Amino acid sequence: MSADDQQRAGDRPILAVEDLAVHYGAGRRRQSVLDGVSLSVARGETVGIIGETGSGKSTFARTVLGLVRAGRGRILIDGEDVARHKPRQWQALRRRGVVQYVFQDPLRSLDPDLTIEDSLVEPLLVRGMRRPEAVERARAYLGRVRLDEDLLPRLPGELSGGQRQRVAVARALVAEPGLIILDEPVSALDSANRVGVLEILKGLRDSGVALLFISHDLGSVAGIADRIAVLYQGRFVEVGAARDVVNTPRHPYTRLLVGSAPTLRSAAAARARREELRALLRT
Amino acid sequence: MTTTQADRDLVAATDVGDSPTATPTPRPLPADEVVLAVRDVRIRDNVGDREIVHGVTFELRPGQAVGIVGESGSGKTLTCRAALGILPEHFTVSGGTIEIAGEDIAGLTPARWTALRGSTISAVFQDPGSYLNPSLRVGAQIAEVVRVKAGLRRRAARARAVELLAAVRLRDPELVYGQYPHELSGGMLQRVLIAAAIAAGPRVLIADEATTALDVTVQAEVLDLLADLRERTGLALVVVSHDLAVVAQVCDEVLVLRDGEVVEQGPTEQVLYQPRHAYTRMLIDEHEQYGLERFLDADADADADADADAGTGAEADADADGGRAGAPARDREFDGVR
Numbered sequence: 105m106s107a108d109d110q111q112r113a114g115d116r117p118i119l120a121v122e123d124l125a126v127h128y129g130a131g132r133r134r135q136s137v138l139d140g141v142s143l144s145v146a147r148g149e150t151v152g153i154i155g156e157t158g159s160g161k162s163t164f165a166r167t168v169l170g171l172v173r174a175g176r177g178r179i180l181i182d183g184e185d186v187a188r189h190k191p192r193q194w195q196a197l198r199r200r201g202v203v204q205y206v207f208q209d210p211l212r213s214l215d216p217d218l219t220i221e222d223s224l225v226e227p228l229l230v231r232g233m234r235r236p237e238a239v240e241r242a243r244a245y246l247g248r249v250r251l252d253e254d255l256l257p258r259l260p261g262e263l264s265g266g267q268r269q270r271v272a273v274a275r276a277l278v279a280e281p282g283l284i285i286l287d288e289p290v291s292a293l294d295s296a297n298r299v300g301v302l303e304i305l306k307g308l309r310d311s312g313v314a315l316l317f318i319s320h321d322l323g324s325v326a327g328i329a330d331r332i333a334v335l336y337q338g339r340f341v342e343v344g345a346a347r348d349v350v351n352t353p354r355h356p357y358t359r360l361l362v363g364s365a366p367t368l369r370s371a372a373a374a375r376a377r378r379e380e381l382r383a384l385l386r387t
Numbered sequence: 388m389t390t391t392q393a394d395r396d397l398v399a400a401t402d403v404g405d406s407p408t409a410t411p412t413p414r415p416l417p418a419d420e421v422v423l424a425v426r427d428v429r430i431r432d433n434v435g436d437r438e439i440v441h442g443v444t445f446e447l448r449p450g451q452a453v454g455i456v457g458e459s460g461s462g463k464t465l466t467c468r469a470a471l472g473i474l475p476e477h478f479t480v481s482g483g484t485i486e487i488a489g490e491d492i493a494g495l496t497p498a499r500w501t502a503l504r505g506s507t508i509s510a511v512f513q514d515p516g517s518y519l520n521p522s523l524r525v526g527a528q529i530a531e532v533v534r535v536k537a538g539l540r541r542r543a544a545r546a547r548a549v550e551l552l553a554a555v556r557l558r559d560p561e562l563v564y565g566q567y568p569h570e571l572s573g574g575m576l577q578r579v580l581i582a583a584a585i586a587a588g589p590r591v592l593i594a595d596e597a598t599t600a601l602d603v604t605v606q607a608e609v610l611d612l613l614a615d616l617r618e619r620t621g622l623a624l625v626v627v628s629h630d631l632a633v634v635a636q637v638c639d640e641v642l643v644l645r646d647g648e649v650v651e652q653g654p655t656e657q658v659l660y661q662p663r664h665a666y667t668r669m670l671i672d673e674h675e676q677y678g679l680e681r682f683l684d685a686d687a688d689a690d691a692d693a694d695a696d697a698g699t700g701a702e703a704d705a706d707a708d709g710g711r712a713g714a715p716a717r718d719r720e721f722d723g724v725r
Contacts, residue, residue: 156602156603156604156605157572157573157602158572295673295676295677298677299676299677302677320602320603321603322603322679323677323678323679323681323682324677326679326681326682327677327681327682346682347682347684350679350682350683351682351683351684360604360607361603361604362679363607364603364604364606364607364608365603365678365679366603366606366607366630366632366633366635366636366678367632367635367636367678367679367680368631368632368635368659368671368674368675368678368680369680375611375614378607378608378611379611382608386558
């Protein structure tokens with residue numbers, strides 16, 4: 105189904121990426137990172153992208169956010185093709201706040217010199233909301249990420265890593281976007297905070313916002329994604345319902361990925377299986 | 388390329404073990420010889436004036452693997468460092484004994500330590516990049532170890548280094564030999580470090596968080612390599628990790644260390660399935676909370692491969708036909724790279 109077909113009515117996806125190619129460098133140094141990838145995210149849907157170092161997953165996120173230039177293909181955000189947007193157009197798009205983001209290091213998505221309150225209300229003030237109203241909303245969203253409003257006058261540097269990442273999620277939410285892109289949002293957190301943030305993300309599923317959750321860790325995505333897309337060497341090698349991808353992986357790489365996750369179960373058989381899959385991927 | 392084919396042959400030769408120089412010389416060892424004995428070892432911080440490790444005991448025979456699990460600060464790394472004779476300043480072994488291949492380390496001279504390290508006991512750590520000189524080709528660095536430890540001449544040392552790179556399953560060992568550390572991925576670097584660690588044919592290899600910084604498929608590759616070396620050469624392993632599951636992949640016996648105390652110790656199966664200590668149970672719970680197992684259907688583990696190979700059931704068949712529009716719930720796109 106092409107994006108044109110879907111454009112009718114409100115079942116248009118919040119994000120549709122079609123045949124996207126991205127490369128770095130030029131001439132002999134040209135290196136293809138994404139090699140014609142397509143993926144769509146429906147309104148309110150949670151899609152996980154799984155990939156390891158060098159798979160192109162962060163490039164995918166950064167291209168959709170306009171931080172990396174698309175070489176080829178279309179990126180439809182709520183129906184608008186942004187792949188060839190000029191900086192000014194990106195600026196206007198960001199101001200509308202349709203797409204928000206959360207990075208691995210919350211200090212990257214929070215201004216270190218702004219108090220938590222200012223960070224949270226800024227996107228609302230930019231869109232013309234009056235401050236008292238904006239602060240009211242900021243408080244509400246801080247509650248949604250299970251943080252106390254005592255934190256509002258603090259600076260990001262005064263918060264723990266887990267708290268900061270929750271603030272980053274709240275900041276992404278206040279603008280009430282259609283889509284939040286999360287790039288390794290829990291990878292830098294210890295296990296208790298990881299579980300906490302994953303619970304919060306899971307809780308967002310009913311709020312109507314779509315999530316694109318990018319991670320190297322199948323375990324953290326499997327619990328909250330409706331669908332999982334597996335990125336390997338710049339291509340999606342498998343896309344399917346989360347439960348199916350985890351339980352009946354079909355592509356050799358996905359099978360290797362599932363089979364490589366350290367398990368508390370017996371390991372000897374798994375070793376032989378992995379060896380076969382590696383041989384398969386090499387050819 | 389002919390070199391590549393020759394290298395493949397070399398790897399193959401290494402596999403069956405009919406090339407005596409290809410693998411780290413598996414010396415004939417009596418199977419019951421204890422290659423590393425750690426007995427009630429206590430480690431003291433002389434500056435803080437307190438005991439950090441309160442009695443660790445285990446024995447390793449050729450081909451055995453013992454795992455030490457614990458958080459940072461539990462004393463697992465100090466225990467390893469004590470066995471390698473490289474405790475940080477101010478730390479001393481304040482009780483118990485450590486024997487390497489029957490030799491008590493308490494009275495070892497620096498010269499004797501130098502002889503033991505590498506050739507009898509060896510180690511790899513978390514950040515492989517920091518153990519290599521960034522301005523030297525990796526092959527030359529391994530050849531140097533071979534030259535010094537095994538006393539080979541330059542040309543022979545070079546050949547041996549290439550063999551070692553093949554033995555750790557690097558696909559193009561000649562190519563890797565001439566590369567600089569920054570040109571290699573984390574997984575490749577860790578293999579290079581393992582190659583250097585086994586260069587002098589040690590009997591014990593300590594892997595301290597050696598796979599922690601790696602991607603999950605690469606971690607599995609390195610763990611499989613260790614298991615493989617253990618089977619092929621009788622190398623005994625000490626695998627140290629904060630992750631119980633990682634240790635469970637490779638080891639026969641597990642020690643759970645907490646605040647310097649061994650809270651649980653026993654055969655891996657027993658520790659995993661009948662944990663006695665609350666802390667061990669917590670580690671298992673934690674793994675189950677965000678590990679992948681939680682999302683695996685009860686019987687999928689065993690059947691996954693059969694399904695994927697044969698395509699059991701109507702649903703799988705529909706997918707195999709290309710996921711037609713009629714099956715939206717299972718519309719799996721497929722981009723074969725076979």
